[in-house]
Amino acid sequence: MQLVxxxxxxxxxxxxxVTVEVRTDEPELRLGPGAVLATEPAATGPLTVETGRVHSGR
Structure with a gap:
């Protein structure tokens, strides 16, 4: 099962x-450095998070 x-x-x-619209209650756990994310369509990924930061409250 995949979860957005x-x-x-x-x-x-x-x-x-890139900008990211977060759709999880714990982004620091699921979207932290090293996280590997599947994509839709699958041909464009998977993607690995290198760094992240909050920008303008987002």
């Missing part, structure tokens, strides 16, 4: 960062 924990949005800045 985030939605990747648009690019942010010039360093390869």
């Amino acid at each position: 924990v985030a939605r990747i949005g648009r690019a942010h800045g010039i360093k390869g960062e």
